Amino acid sequence: MDETATKDLVDLVRRAQRGDESALHELIVAYQNRVAGFVFAITNRRDQVEDLSQQVFIKMVRAIGGLQAPSQFESWLFRLARNTCIDQLRRQKLRRIFLPFAEEHENIAEPAGAVDTEELDALRHALAQLRPQDRALLALVQEGRSHAEIAVVLATSVAAVKARLHRAREHLREHYQSNHEP
């Protein structure tokens, strides 16, 4: 992001912090596609993209007043998104333990017309083989987050982030095949 774009973003965030509805609207429009992609990469579920993206932005609207450094907005937003998705996956896991039949309802086939291209299908298949934490890590990198920023999000060191990222990329590459057969 260049200097002018960063300044514009900071101004927009400051306006949103003062409760300006149009600034909040602009921020959501500016980031909705990226957040949706991020959510999809972690959950791998189309039917949850809108709900989870909405949850992320509602949290953003409620908490943006407390954001100390508006220049860190992007990093902060994707941290919110990551935590929201991981919490959701944990809840689903718990629900599966206590309500074994719920799994059936969570695996409803996607509607016709939602057919992926071969490339996207391969990526989704590969992502589905990774742990949610690793999917989040790769998605954060795709969103342009630096190793240092990711280290802050995951409360770990930069070296640990690099090591985990290396492993996650290796696994992704291993599973990145168009054919789903083992």
Place this chain on the structure above:
Amino acid sequence: MNPEEKAWDDLRAAASSRLRPGFARGVLRAARGPGAGAWVALRSSAAACLRPGFAARVVRAARAAAAGPSYASQLALSAVTAALCLAAVLLLHQRNQRLADERNLAEWRAIVAFAQEIDVHGR
């Protein structure tokens, strides 16, 4: 073709028949990993899941959530309700205890009076 060459050919044919269709492309994919195009496709596919008017709906939902009761107020209301229920149970218990004591005392008084009467007549 001599028998040895034929045997090698058969071996190659048997081995290659074990390869899945699109093997070469699969190997290249696995070697290179997903390119930028795959991630762009993922993001586009996800963006298509958002219905029109998403931003306006989110702002409205956030305002509605902010206007509703906060977690702290809900917690306070729960605590007050629990305290009132406990007080009601204690009061009811005390009242029942007092009534039972009064009833027992009256019965004892009757027994004592009856015993005294028997004692007087006995003498």
